[in-house]
Amino acid sequence: MKEWTLEINGKKQKIFVEKLGGKLWYHLNGETGTFQPESKYGSGQSAKANTDPGVIVAPMPGKIIKINCQKGDVVTSGQSLVTMEAMKMEYALEVDIEGTIQEVLFNEGDQVGLGQKIVVVKGSSDGSEKN
């Protein structure tokens, strides 16, 4: 961990920074944050987070305890498609768009890793709008 004193708006503040797994973590003014650095001091890998709203990915490693949809189902925005369990708690994974279920890649009871695709939804408005 590195530590510097910065002067922000005329006020001296300590900042702590550490690079972990390609991300920079910092603590400044009572808050901790993390971001993907852009420079060469960053990860070097451009593993961008999944931003496609039609793809439901595991936001954490855990177990799928319930799948509330199947291929061909019409879903609406905000609908819970998958229930995951991690750290003794249940989490509902919701879809952000309207559309049709194109693919369900896991079964109930499966263990999934961070960022793994679980369900793919094809938007009902044509794909061009999504990006």
Added chain:
Amino acid sequence: MEVFNKIAIANRGEVAVRIIRACQELGIETVLLHSEVDVNSIAYRMADETVCIGPAVTAESYLNIEANVQGAKSMGADAVHPGFGFLSENADFAKAVEDAGMVFIGPSPESIQLFGDKISAKKLVEKAGGPVIPGYQGEDQSLHRLLKEVEAIGYPCIVKAAAGGGGRGLKVIRKKEEAKEAIASAQREGLSAFGSDQVFLEKYLDQAKHIEMQIFGDAGGTIYCLGERECSIQRRHQKIIEEALSPALDEMLRQEMMDVAKKIATAAKYKGAGTIEFLLQKQEFFFLEMNTRLQVEHPVTEFVCGVDLVKAQILTAQGLSLGWQQEFTFHGHAIECRLYAEDPYQMGLPSTGRLGSCMWPHGPGRRFEVGFAPGDEITSFYDSMIAKVIVWDETRPRAIKKMRETLKQTVVFGVKTNIPFLLKILEHPEFVSGEMTTKFIESHFAKALKAPGVTDDVQKIIEDLYQKTGDSKVTEANTKMKEPNPFESSWERS
């Protein structure tokens, strides 16, 4: 008196560390009963001996009675401390430990059983003159009778599947018209989930505070009451912030509740640490349940009473009387915040990963209970609580201020924590006023916190500085040498 040479710890994380320290101070050796993945933890490195009792999955390790008993026995332990959670309130485990010729550090299996059963616990409390939540749990399950009982209890009222734990099959009846459907629904859920359509009814307290009394029965048969803790700040029945004493109790009410708690413990001939939980609504309190173990939030009581509850548990199990003052004088105010590895900006989504550097800003009246050190992996197999921060000060407002400062100076890298959420709670007027109820989180924090979002400027500064000061490879060792950190205590890296 029985002398313990070695105690086995059937738990993990920060509580295992807490118990190991108490043993060290008492000159007792320790053996940690751990799962495969928990070799990456402070407790593993601190314990004199360790035994792997199974894989990461709790059912096969921390909840496996046979594995725990055999592990403890094989290492020659004289006693087993169960901590909290896992097998700590399992009467079969307590009995199995005793049958194997060791001492279970806790109450008797009979006490655990008595309080573990909601109905027998309620009966005992009623016998001891304690107030229970008005309700119906009779054999007559006819709709006619149930509707009549709902009327008698009044609204709002809950109907719940008798066989299930937690919130399964629980329905709230707010008015007469809803009763029939709610009962039918609870019966259906009970039948499908637990194979029984038996339900019970209870008055629903929707503006209640969670107040719990710490009691302790020593080996000489003396029952002590160490005052209350307020734990109203809960999310999905999981406590987040606890304090002692409660700002809601005046001297008279406190005395009354302490007397009831003592009577309940006396009626059960209770031995060891126990907590009697109550719901308090409009100066009226009702028995909720009794926990026959050490609580997560025990440090706040230790602060205001000046005792060590874990050592007291061990001494009691060895047959020693404690000789505490019969009536405790409470000093100052203590608050505990539970640090969960979760994303505060995504409704507490668990955050797992390898822990980076941490800073625990020690100071007067600040206590950190930590289970993991930099380099340890926080996995998704267990509860996400990675540490507890406890502060003490002369008054409640000062303790709140101290907690805020302490949390702001606390640094945890590698996994996200709920610190930003805790800070928001600590400055909320309802918390500051002391008027919060168990509905606090759902009424004020139903939505995820808005992420502050670092500005591009700050991001650039951080990146530039990082670039200037050398290679991106920062090892723990050279960080330590270049910039010794006065805040870190030696044990955290041991």
